[in-house]
Amino acid sequence: MTVRSIVSAIAVAFTAYLAARGLWWPRGDVDHPWIIFLALPLYLVVTWLWVAWGARRPAKAPRGAVPARQSSPPLWAAALALAVAVIVPNAVLFAVAPSSRTQPFATWVIGGVGALMTIVMVRRRPWVAWIGLALAAASVSLWIGILPALSLGLVGSIVWVAAAQLLMIALDSAARDTVQLAELQQAASAWQASQAGRQRERRVQVQRALQAAGPILGRTIETGGNLRPPERLEARLAEGRLRDELRGPRLLDDIVRAELESARRRGITVTMLDEGGLEGLSEPELVTIREELARILESASSRRLIIRTSPHHQTAVTIVGRSGDGDGLSDEDSVELWHEIPRVR
Incomplete structure (x- = not known):
């Protein structure tokens, strides 16, 4: 009753x-x-x-609903x-x-x-x-x-x-008041979930950073900075891997990481920047973008590669290859590679 x-x-x-x-x-x-x-x-x-x-008895409302x-x-x-x-x-x-x-x-x-x-x-x-x-x-x-x-x-x-x-x-x-409280509770739960996800992501990045840079950092401390040439190369590669994990984690998978290291071993300076624009893409679409990025890295021969994500509605990633060492793009003749990976095939 x-x-x-x-x-x-x-x-x-x-x-x-x-x-x-x-x-x-x-x-x-x-x-x-x-x-x-x-x-x-x-x-x-x-x-x-x-x-x-x-x-007449109304239908049972979902749990937590007003x-x-x-x-x-x-x-x-x-x-x-x-x-x-x-x-x-x-x-x-x-x-x-x-x-x-x-x-x-x-x-x-x-x-x-x-x-x-x-x-x-x-x-x-x-x-x-x-x-x-x-x-x-x-x-x-x-x-x-x-x-x-x-x-x-x-x-x-x-x-x-x-x-x-x-x-x-x-x-x-x-x-x-009950409706407002329920909305606030849902917002708080969503915020907590997002924070938990970010914390997990940060832990993963820290672990990868330690795996990438930990050994060479230990060696640097042990020798007081007097590294042999192969060790200096490993230090530069570790620095590059660490920057990649921090600046462009959504563009990375095992294949892309391997091609980035291979390009750096060939003497190419690679800069990766995730400036937004990939938030609305699904995981299969990201996999397709990573596969194309790996192919470009495999065949690249420029002295410097700049990889940027794009907020443009048609372009997901822009890859620029330059023959010089400068950071700017004022010298158009130095651009050897310009490739855009579209968002939707």
């Missing part, structure tokens, strides 16, 4: 109790009992319609509620003898309509609730006067409806 079903059962029992009060009157105090016998079922049918609206707010009853149900707020008080007070219109079997309509408008308010129809309560208050006041109406239950009905509206406002605010 859910909280909703318990509250609905209480609402049905309470409104039935209010209506039952209108069936117990002394002889001679009601001039037209048949009108009451028609008004009571009308009140109960419309009230219980509002209580039972949306009672349940969707149920829809309000349609306009025709609101029109029925307003009709009851006008018809039932006037019908009951008309059917009762003038001398008995302040008796409980007549004034139950004040609390009855107040209970109905409280249900209407809970069902997200605030304007209908207040209009219906105002119509009922005006009808009762015309029959028995405004002060007797206030003392016989109208104040309580106003308090019920106002309390229901404040409760709905508080629940809506809590629902918004």
Whole structure:
């Protein structure tokens, strides 16, 4: 049994109790009992319609999701509620003898309509609730006067409806806060996952750097920097491998690493720069780019190679081969190789 079903059962029992009060009157105090016998079922049918609206159990929401707010009853149900707020008080007070219109079997309509408008308010129809309560208050006041109406239950009905509206406002605010909290939690989880991924990537890069440069660094410290020519070559190669791992990790695989080392052993100075543009590529597309990059490195003969990723929508990687040692490209005659690897085949 859910909280909703318990509250609905209480609402049905309470409104039935209010209506039952209108069936117990002394002889001679009601001039037209048949009108009451028609008004009571009308009140109960419309009230219980509002209580039972949306009672069908909604689909189970995913774990961690905020349940969707149920829809309000349609306009025709609101029109029925307003009709009851006008018809039932006037019908009951008309059917009762003038001398008995302040008796409980007549004034139950004040609390009855107040209970109905409280249900209407809970069902997200605030304007209908207040209009219906105002119509009922005006009808009762015309029959028995405004002060007797206030003392016989109208104040309580106003308090019920106002309390229901404040409760709905508080629940809506809590629902918004819950949604914001869920969004913040999802953002925090995503941030933690990204940080964990970056930490793993950094650990892998550090391990590769240690594998590449660790032995030669140890040898450099051991000899005080007095390395033999083969050791100096290994130091330059280790430095190149370390720069590659830090500057262009997305362009690297075992084949590309081998071709980079082979090119450096041939005397080629290789500079690799990942300047963005590969974020939206899938792993198969990156594999294709690496394969083409490895082929270019295998056949390169320039003294200097500059490999840059590109944010251009058509070009993924640009490879420039130069015959000089300068860093710039002002001398067009020194450019021996210009190759662009496209993003999409």
